Amino acid sequence: MNDDGSRMPREWVAAALRRERTRAGLSLSELAKRAGIAKSTVSQLEAATGNPGIETLWALAVALGVPFSVLVESPAPAVTVIRAGEGPTMLAEHSSYAGTLLSAGPTGVRRDIYHGAMEPGAPRASDPHIPGSVEHLIISTGRLLAGPRGETVELGAGDYMSYRGDVHHSYEALQPNTTFVMIMQHV
16 A cells, blocks of 8 residues: 555556656656646656546546556456455545546457356356456455366455456355356457
8 A cells, every 4th residue: 555545556657657658759748738737746656656646647648548547557467356445546636536446448348247146056167258258257245266277266245356268267156145247358
């Protein structure tokens, strides 16, 4: 957790901001001007010493012509688990709003969203989906053991997980009345 109470690692924002500014071919001064913020603020953010609010990052994303999530999404490993109460969270500058980014969808992605309900018993084995598929799970109630074969993870209410859906995977309820949201992402 950062000193300001935010759970957004400054290094993620710094690396993404430098990367996107370089891609856009903008100087610190030009980016600051386009975003309507001080050059010193952009410099501090790129040095991982600033504590930006949502509004500042949103202005920078607009000035760079990229989705907001590009500036705050963590580098993603093959299997991602975000426990309840964890994850990259940004606090608003002028309200009590806090937003946690779970997953940003790349351009051109198709998604199917499902609500799942499961009781303890036999696991649900799933064959691989179309190449490039990714599954996202958010546990609502109960406990679920889920994930790719050999990489299953136990999840509880509020936990998030993503993994490749184009490999063998499974779901197993560990408590009665286990419910979850599943988002199928197809590239």
